[in-house]
Amino acid sequence: DLVYVLNGPNLNLLGMREPEIYGHRTLDDIAAMVEDNAAGHGLRTEFRQTNHEGELVDWLHEAQALGAKAVLLNAAAYTHTSIALLDAIKAITVPVVEVHLSDPSTREEFRHLSYVGMAAAMTVQGHGADSYLIALDAVANGEL
Numbered sequence: 061d062l063v064y065v066l067n068g069p070n071l072n073l074l075g076m077r078e079p080e081i082y083g084h085r086t087l088d089d090i091a092a093m094v095e096d097n098a099a100g101h102g103l104r105t106e107f108r109q110t111n112h113e114g115e116l117v118d119w120l121h122e123a124q125a126l127g128a129k130a131v132l133l134n135a136a137a138y139t140h141t142s143i144a145l146l147d148a149i150k151a152i153t154v155p156v157v158e159v160h161l162s163d164p165s166t167r168e169e170f171r172h173l174s175y176v177g178m179a180a181a182m183t184v185q186g187h188g189a190d191s192y193l194i195a196l197d198a199v200a201n202g203e204l
């Protein structure tokens with residue numbers, strides 16, 4: 061089974077970007093962790109990052125078209141702004157897990173609203189890079 065792991069804006073800078081909030085791991089480190097964990101569950105992953113909102117929309121449609129089992133989505137700041145992502149998640153039948161390194165609900169007020177969370181099957185946040193692995197375990201264990 062195929063799991064899409066989609067990452068939004070500024071996550072390409074992980075490792076150097078506000079490490080006190082997001083940790084020292086790079087996105088490549090996280091990709092390697094995720095791919096390892098997925099292989100252990102007999103899952104394949106398609107791991108991507110973009111700084112462009114519409115590209116995330118296109119990739120959600122692609123996950124549906126290719127019959128993905130689930131999508132892990134860290135939409136980063138678009139989480140809090142994007143009705144287009146909310147609509148895309150609602151438009152597809154593939155379950156989407158909202159993932160965040162930090163816990164936005166304990167940060168600035170403007171991070172408390174999550175459009176992604178309104179349609180996501182599940183949210184995993186606040187565990188650093190492990191948030192991705194917890195989300196993947198949930199997919200593998202059929203918890204969605």
Ligand code: DQA
Nearest residue numbers: 134136137160161162164171
């Ligand atoms: C984030 C949390 C968002 O609020 C923020 O805009 C990000 C990263 C996280 O993984 O903790 O860019 O999605």
